[in-house]
Amino acid sequence: MSLAELILLSVALGIDCLVVSFSQGLIFNSNRFRNSLALACTMGLFQGIMPLIGSFGASAISRYVETFADWIVFAIFMLLGLKFIFEAFQNSEEEAKICCIGFKCLMAMGLATSIDAFGAGVSLHFSGVNILYAVLIIGLASFLLSVLGFVIGNSLKHLPSKYLEICGGLILIGFAVKALI
Numbered sequence: 001m002s003l004a005e006l007i008l009l010s011v012a013l014g015i016d017c018l019v020v021s022f023s024q025g026l027i028f029n030s031n032r033f034r035n036s037l038a039l040a041c042t043m044g045l046f047q048g049i050m051p052l053i054g055s056f057g058a059s060a061i062s063r064y065v066e067t068f069a070d071w072i073v074f075a076i077f078m079l080l081g082l083k084f085i086f087e088a089f090q091n092s093e094e095e096a097k098i099c100c101i102g103f104k105c106l107m108a109m110g111l112a113t114s115i116d117a118f119g120a121g122v123s124l125h126f127s128g129v130n131i132l133y134a135v136l137i138i139g140l141a142s143f144l145l146s147v148l149g150f151v152i153g154n155s156l157k158h159l160p161s162k163y164l165e166i167c168g169g170l171i172l173i174g175f176a177v178k179a180l181i
Helices: 003-027 032-088 103-127 129-157 162-180
Strands: none
Touching: 003 032, 003 103, 003 129, 003 162, 032 103, 032 129, 032 162, 103 129, 103 162
16 A cells, blocks of 8 residues: 555545544634644544554454455445445434533544544555554544644534545545455
8 A cells, every 4th residue: 555545544534533523613612722632632542543453453363364355455445435425424413512522522532433443454454554654644644634623613614524424435435446456
């Protein structure tokens, strides 16, 4: 996987961070810098750790599934991409009404947005990517997209997040197709 492809993957995974941060940016009018930084650090940390966990888990079973590795990468990225697109059409107004950004709320949002990154870590393992390099890029991209989402959400209260999620899903589906080619 090239650097450009890894950056695209990082952006696709970071779309959830951007959307969650966007929704939080819509809510908070005070302590914006503190809330944005806490959210971005949490998102970057979780998005960075989960692919590492996924990769290490995959290494334990790799000798058993190595002959099917391309199909596993295809299936995971395809499912993640379709999940992003499906969730874009779900009504998530209740999520945007969360009015806390305490420790429990941060942990819940970090975990919820990074489940996809776990699956990506499995795929990255089978793709032969240097996982530490990938984790750094994914975590940094998620941090930056989270800050961006919070700022946009706080300044543009009407931007539809649906299109961002669809774009992230299409990027992941593109990676799925590429795994088979």
